[in-house]
Amino acid sequence: MNTKTETVTEPIRSFLKTANERTTEFTKELQTRSSELGKEARTRGENIVGEAVSLTRDTVFGFESAVLDGIGRALDQAIERAPEADLLTTARKRIVELKKEATKRAKKLPLPDYDKMSAKAIIDAIQNLSFTKRRILANYERDHKARKTVLQALGL
Secondary structure, eight states: OOHHHHHHHHHHHHHHHHHHHHHHHHHHHHHHHHHHHHHHHHHHHHHHHHHHHHHHHHHHHHHHHHHHHHHHHHHHHHHHHOTTOHHHHHHHHHHHHHHHHHHHHHOOOSSTTGGGSOHHHHHHHGGGOOHHHHHHHHHHHHHTTOOHHHHHHHTO
């Protein structure tokens, strides 16, 4: 080759070499990012499924709770009209028990020993919980101790 041709082709070869290196780097970065996005999508998918299951469970619990509350109110009215009816009082107590059982069954609490925890311990423990888990705790807290500080920290 003559010097003029070498003078022209050398910058082109250099450019092509650099372009090839950058393309290789970009391809590796793209593969890494695609893998990360795939993992993130799977995690989000799992979270969405978890949210759907939780919402379904919450909906069933809400319905069961509403039915039990309605029966409880009806029994309260009946007891007011006939306070001597022991059967009504017994039935009302059983409705309260059923509601507590439904709450425990439907709401497996995300924090073990929740009922034994202080408000401060709960507030510290809830920082990294998902929205759904915080909502479960808020519903449970409202139905049981109803501590204002805990409900405020749950932010629901």
